[in-house]
Amino acid sequence: MAKNVFTEENFKKLDQVIAEYKGKPGALMPVLHEAQKIFGCVALEVQKKISEGLNIPLAEIYGVATFYSQFSLEPKGDYVVGVCLGTACYVKGSQSIIDRVCKDLDLEVGKTSADGKFTVVATRCVGACGLAPVMTINEDVYGKIVADDVPGILAKY
Amino acid sequence: MDYKNTILVCAGTGCMSSSSLKILKRLEDLMAEKGILEQTKIVKTGCFGLCSVGPIVIVYPEGAFYAHVQEEDADRIVNEHLIGGKIVKDLLYKEALLENGEIRPFEEVPFYNKQVRIALEHCGRIQAEDINDYIETAEGYEAIKKAITKMTREDVIEEIKRSGLRGRGGGGFPTGLKWQFAYNAPGDQKYVICNADEGDPGAFMDRSVLEGDPHAVIEAMMITGYAIGANHGYIYIRAEYPVAIKRLEIALAQARESGYLGKNVMGTDFEFDIELKLGAGAFVCGEETALINSIEGKRGMANPKPPFPANEGVWKKPTIINNVETLANVPKIILKGADWFASIGTEKSKGTKVFALGGKINNVGLVEVPMGTTLREIIYEVGGGIPNGKAFKAVQTGGPSGGCITADYLDTQIDFDSLTALGSMMGSGGMIVMDEDNCMVDIAKFFLDFTVEESCGKCTPCREGTKRMLEILERISEGHGTLEDLDKLERLANTIKSTALCGLGQTAPNPVLSTLKYFRDEYVAHVVDKKCPAGVCTALLEYFITDKCIGCTKCARVCPVTAISGKVKEKHVIDTDKCIKCGACMDACPVNAIIKK
Numbered sequence: 115m116a117k118n119v120f121t122e123e124n125f126k127k128l129d130q131v132i133a134e135y136k137g138k139p140g141a142l143m144p145v146l147h148e149a150q151k152i153f154g155c156v157a158l159e160v161q162k163k164i165s166e167g168l169n170i171p172l173a174e175i176y177g178v179a180t181f182y183s184q185f186s187l188e189p190k191g192d193y194v195v196g197v198c199l200g201t202a203c204y205v206k207g208s209q210s211i212i213d214r215v216c217k218d219l220d221l222e223v224g225k226t227s228a229d230g231k232f233t234v235v236a237t238r239c240v241g242a243c244g245l246a247p248v249m250t251i252n253e254d255v256y257g258k259i260v261a262d263d264v265p266g267i268l269a270k271y
Numbered sequence: 272m273d274y275k276n277t278i279l280v281c282a283g284t285g286c287m288s289s290s291s292l293k294i295l296k297r298l299e300d301l302m303a304e305k306g307i308l309e310q311t312k313i314v315k316t317g318c319f320g321l322c323s324v325g326p327i328v329i330v331y332p333e334g335a336f337y338a339h340v341q342e343e344d345a346d347r348i349v350n351e352h353l354i355g356g357k358i359v360k361d362l363l364y365k366e367a368l369l370e371n372g373e374i375r376p377f378e379e380v381p382f383y384n385k386q387v388r389i390a391l392e393h394c395g396r397i398q399a400e401d402i403n404d405y406i407e408t409a410e411g412y413e414a415i416k417k418a419i420t421k422m423t424r425e426d427v428i429e430e431i432k433r434s435g436l437r438g439r440g441g442g443g444f445p446t447g448l449k450w451q452f453a454y455n456a457p458g459d460q461k462y463v464i465c466n467a468d469e470g471d472p473g474a475f476m477d478r479s480v481l482e483g484d485p486h487a488v489i490e491a492m493m494i495t496g497y498a499i500g501a502n503h504g505y506i507y508i509r510a511e512y513p514v515a516i517k518r519l520e521i522a523l524a525q526a527r528e529s530g531y532l533g534k535n536v537m538g539t540d541f542e543f544d545i546e547l548k549l550g551a552g553a554f555v556c557g558e559e560t561a562l563i564n565s566i567e568g569k570r571g572m573a574n575p576k577p578p579f580p581a582n583e584g585v586w587k588k589p590t591i592i593n594n595v596e597t598l599a600n601v602p603k604i605i606l607k608g609a610d611w612f613a614s615i616g617t618e619k620s621k622g623t624k625v626f627a628l629g630g631k632i633n634n635v636g637l638v639e640v641p642m643g644t645t646l647r648e649i650i651y652e653v654g655g656g657i658p659n660g661k662a663f664k665a666v667q668t669g670g671p672s673g674g675c676i677t678a679d680y681l682d683t684q685i686d687f688d689s690l691t692a693l694g695s696m697m698g699s700g701g702m703i704v705m706d707e708d709n710c711m712v713d714i715a716k717f718f719l720d721f722t723v724e725e726s727c728g729k730c731t732p733c734r735e736g737t738k739r740m741l742e743i744l745e746r747i748s749e750g751h752g753t754l755e756d757l758d759k760l761e762r763l764a765n766t767i768k769s770t771a772l773c774g775l776g777q778t779a780p781n782p783v784l785s786t787l788k789y790f791r792d793e794y795v796a797h798v799v800d801k802k803c804p805a806g807v808c809t810a811l812l813e814y815f816i817t818d819k820c821i822g823c824t825k826c827a828r829v830c831p832v833t834a835i836s837g838k839v840k841e842k843h844v845i846d847t848d849k850c851i852k853c854g855a856c857m858d859a860c861p862v863n864a865i866i867k868k
Contacts, residue, residue: 139586139698142546142568147549158348174569181550181570181727184510201473201670202629204717212381214652238552238721241512243286243629246323255288 117187119153126162132167140166142178146185154189160241183238191226191233193271195219196250200239207260208247212236214261215249218268232271274312276353277331281395283318283482284514286476290342297345298328304847307353310494314404317483317793321382323635324364332782334376338364343621362683382634383654386614389623390439390476390599391639394483399518402525403485408604412486412531414602422605431601433609437623440466440557441596441672441698441774443687446601449591452581453499456589461501463492464592466584467508467515470554472721474701476625477595479637481508481515484599485522489545491598494605496543499591504545507562511552519547554671557699558773559584559592561727572727573773596625596700608769610692616642620686630649630667630703633658647681650704655777665789668720669698671718671725672778710807711790712797716744718782726775733776736767742782746755746803748808752798761787804820813847813866814856814867819864826856826865 129147129257131185135141141230145168149160156164156179165172166217197203197212212234219232226233242248256267280295281287295315302308324338328348334360337348344362345707349358358374366380377383388394398404405411418427432447453461465488471478481488492504507514523545526532529752534542548566555561556571563585565571570662584590598624602614613621620642626649629635633655640649646666650656657663665675668685674695676683683689687697705714719741728734740763748751764780765788771777787794796802803811816826820821827833834850845865857865 124782140566140568143551143565178568178570182553184551188364201701201717202627202635203669204472205630205705205709205714225748235513238470238554238764239472239475239479240284240288240321242288243473243475243627244285244325245288246629246635248288257288 119155120157120159124152125246128160129167129189136168140149142170142175146179150185157184157187157189166197175212187227189230191231192229193251194233194235195268196235196237196240198238198242198246198248198250199236200243200246202239202243205249206246206247210261211247211249211259211264215268218265275307277312277314278348278353279314279316279318279329279331279395280318281325281327282315282399282514283322283394283479283533284512285318285322286325286327286382289326291340293342293343294328294340296308297342298349298863301345301349302353305349305354305666306655310451311353314396314398315400316396317394317399318479318637320391320479320637320639321364321634323633324639327364329377330358333358333374334378335359335374336364336367336380337362338367347571355793357853373734382636382638382653382655385644385648386639387641388639389603389612389615389621390480390596391483391637392603394479395485397484399483399485400521402486402522403578405484409484409487410606412490414605415490415531416537417495418497418605419537419539420495424454424498424500427494427605430606430609431498434604434612435609435616435619436597436604436612437620437687438594439596439600439624439697440615441669441696443697446593446597446714448570449581449593450495450498450680451497453501453578453589453591457795458649460503460586460588461499462585462588462590463499463501463504464493464562464566465492465504465598466504466557466559466592466594467506467512468550468556468562469509469512469595469698469699470557470725471628471672471701472700473670473703476628476637476700478512479517480595481512482518485515485518486521486526487602488595488598489522489526490753491593491601492545492764493531493543495591495593495598496542498509499589501589501591502542502544504543505548505566505585506568507548507550507556508544509552510549511745516547516549517533522694523547524712533716552795554773555727555773557774559741562592562859563590568647570727572729573775575772578831616778617684617686624685624700626668626700626702628702628704631657631661631706631709642686643684644752645684646676649685649702650681654704657704657706661708663704664707664709665711667695667703667705667714667780667782668701669696669781670701671721672696672698672774672781673701674781675705675714675789676785677789694781696781696786706806708804708807709795710746710748710803711786712748712803713805713807715783715786716741716748719744719779722775722779726779730770730776732767732770733772733779736763736771737776737779739763740767740826744783747794747797748803749810750801750808752794752796754795754798757791757794757798782828806868809867812847812852814852814854815868816843816845816848817866818842819862820860821864823861825859825861829855829859831855
C-alpha cells in the first residue's frame with residue numbers, strides 16, 4: 115500500500131467540509147465528492163465520520179457510496195490508467211488495449227498494484243471519440259492507439 | 272474595435288486532449304513578439320464538431336480551416352498568414368483546398384454545408400468563458416429579456432408548444448406540454464433541472480454545448496423558470512466532465528455578477544438562481560426520477576410514474592427536467608419565433624438533432640442536421656463514408672437504449688418515430704457506425720454488459736433479466752450457444768421490455784432484439800457453425816501461421832501447451848486442437864506472421 119491518506123490533517127479537512135454542508139438538503143453527495151478529493155477514496159472509516167457528522171445512518175451512506183461508480187472504497191494508485199470502453203472506442207478495438215494493459219501490469223480491471231503505483235479502470239466515454247480508441251493516464255490523453263503502443267506509454271510512468 | 276484577423280482555436284475536450292491549448296499559447300506568444308496581438312481577436316472556442324481532424328484552428332476573414340495543427344505550425348500561421356497575408360495551404364484541412372488551388376471557407380466544406388446549426392450555433396464561434404462575447408456575438412440574454420418584458424408566462428409556454436420542440440434526451444416528449452404540466456401544478460415552490468448527466472457511451476453533444484456555449488443553457492433555464500414559475504434551478508452534471516463544470520462555474524459567476532441571475536432580473540420582479548450538482552457515475556441517473564433521488568442525496572434509483580416530476584419532483588415540488596440540447600434550442604425559439612423553428616424538420620419532429628458520429632467513419636465528430644435527413648446523407652455526405660475501403664455493416668443509434676440499423680434502411684429519414692419504428696431509438700443521439708469487422712453478437716453483448724452494470728437493481732426484470740440475457744450472449748460468443756438460446760433471448764427481451772420499472776430497463780433489450788432481427792445469420796453462425804464471421808469472438812477463432820514466418824522459433828518457445836512445431840528457419844505450424852488461444856505466440860512473433868481467423 116502506498117502512503118497513508120488517513121491522516122489527522124485530512125480528517126480535519128473533512129470536518130470542515132461536513133460543517134459547511136451540515137443541515138443543507140442533499141448534503142451527502144457533495145460531501146462524498148469532497149471526501150474523495152481529500153482522501154482519494156471514501157473508505158469505511160471516512161464514511162463513519164460522515165455518518166456522525168451529518169447524522170445519516172452508515173448503512174445509507176454505504177449504499178450511496180457503493181452505488182455510484184465515481185466513489186471508490188479503496189485509495190487509487192498514483193497513476194490511474196483508464197481505457198475508454200465507450201461504444202466509439204469499443205468498436206475500434208479498445209478491448210484489446212485494456213487486455214494488454216491488464217496483462218502488462220499484471221492487474222485486473224479496478225485493481226491497484228501492490229506498490230500503489232498503478233490502478234487500471236475501464237472508463238465510460240471520455241468524450242474524445244474523435245481520438246478513439248483512447249487511453250488516459252491521470253490527466254494525459256493518448257488517442258488513436260493500438261495494443262502495441264501500450265508498453266511504450268506505460269514505460270513513461 | 273475592428274480587428275484585422277480573428278483566430279479561433281478549438282478548446283473542446285477532444286482538441287484539448289491533443290494539446291490545442293499549447294498551440295493557443297504559442298500563437299499568443301508569437302503574436303505578442305511580432306507586435307500584432309492588438310489587431311487580432313483570439314477566441315478560445317468550444318467544439319467545432321469535426322473532432323477527427325483536431326486540433327483545429329480557423330482564421331478569419333478568409334475562414335481558413337487549419338486541421339491537425341501542431342505546436343510548431345503556429346509559427347507558420349503567424350508569419351505566413353497573419354503577417355504575410357498568405358494562407359498556409361499545406362496546413363489546411365484537405366477538403367478546404369480545391370483542386371484549382373482556391374480555398375473553401377470552413378462553413379462550406381462538405382462536413383458543414385449539409386448541417387443546420389441551432390443548438391450548436393455558437394459552439395466554435397464564441398468565447399465560452401466570456402459573457403460579453405455571448406452578449407455581443409450571440410444576442411445573449413436577449414431571449415430572456417424578451418420573455419420577461421414582453422411575454423406572459425402563458426405566451427412563453429404557447430410559443431414552445433407551437434414550435435414543436437421535443438425532448439432531445441431520449442424519448443422525445445413535447446417540451447411545451449411538459450412545461451404546461453408544471454405550470455398547472457399547484458405550489459409556490461417549483462424547480463427547473465438541467466439534465467447534463469450524459470451517460471450514453473459514445474455521445475458527447477451535451478458536453479460540447481456546455482463547454483462551448485454555457486450561457487445559452489443558463490438563459491434557457493431562466494426562460495423555463497419564468498414560464499413555469501420557478502426561482503431555482505439545478506444543473507445535474509457528470510463529474511467526468513471537468514472542463515464543462517469549470518466553464519459552467521465561470522458562466523454562473525459572470526451571470527450573477529452581471530445581474531442576470533439573482534433577484535430582480537433586468538429590473539423586473541423575476542428571480543432565478545442556479546446550483547451545480549455533480550453526478551457520480553450512474554447511467555440510470557439520466558432517468559428523471561433517479562436523477563431527482565440523486566440530487567436529494569440518495570441512491571439514484573427510479574420511482575414508478577405517476578406521479579410525474581412536473582407534479583411531484585425534487586423535494587416533492589413540481590419540477591421540470593430538460594436535457595442540455597433541448598434547452599439550447601429554447602432561447603432561439605423565443606427570439607426567432609415558433610414558426611421559424613417549426614419550419615425545419617419533419618411533420619412530427621421539428622428542428623434539428625445533434626448526433627455524435629463515431630466508430631468506423633471518416634469524419635468523426637458532432638453533426639447537427641434537420642430532422643428528416645437520411646442516414647445515408649449523414650454517414651456518406653456529412654460523415655465522409657467508411658474508412659479503409661471497408662463495407663458498411665450497420666449503424667447503431669440511441670446507445671444502450673437503441674438498436675442497430677442495416678444498409679437496407681439507409682434511406683430512412685430520421686426522426687423520433689422512424690427510428691423507433693425500426694426498433695432503434697433517437698436516444699441522446701449517439702450514432703456509431705460499424706463495418707464488416709464488427710461482430711453484431713459482440714456489440715449486443717457490449718451493450719448488455721453496460722446495462723447489467725448500470726441497472727439500479729430496484730426491479731427484478733432489469734436486475735435479473737438483463738443478467739440472464741448477458742449470460743446467454745456470453746455462452747453464444749464462447750461457442751456454447753444453442754438455437755434454443757436464441758428463442759430464450761427473445762422471450763426474455765420481450766418480458767423485460769414490458770415489465771421493467773423505468774426507461775433503462777424497458778429499452779435495455781433493444782440492442783439484442785434489433786441485432787437478432789437484422790443479423791440472425793450471424794447469431795446462427797456462432798451457434799451452429801461455431802464461427803464468428805467478423806473474426807471478433809476470440810473463443811471461436813483459430814490461430815494460424817502464415818507464409819511470413821521466418822522460422823525464428825520464438826512462438827514455439829512461448830507456447831505454454833507446446834502446440835507449435837517446426838524446424839529452425841522453416842515455417843511453423845499450430846496444432847489447433849492443442850491450442851488454448853492464449854495469444855502468446857502472436858505477441859512473440861517479430862514479423863506478425865500469426866493471424867486469427
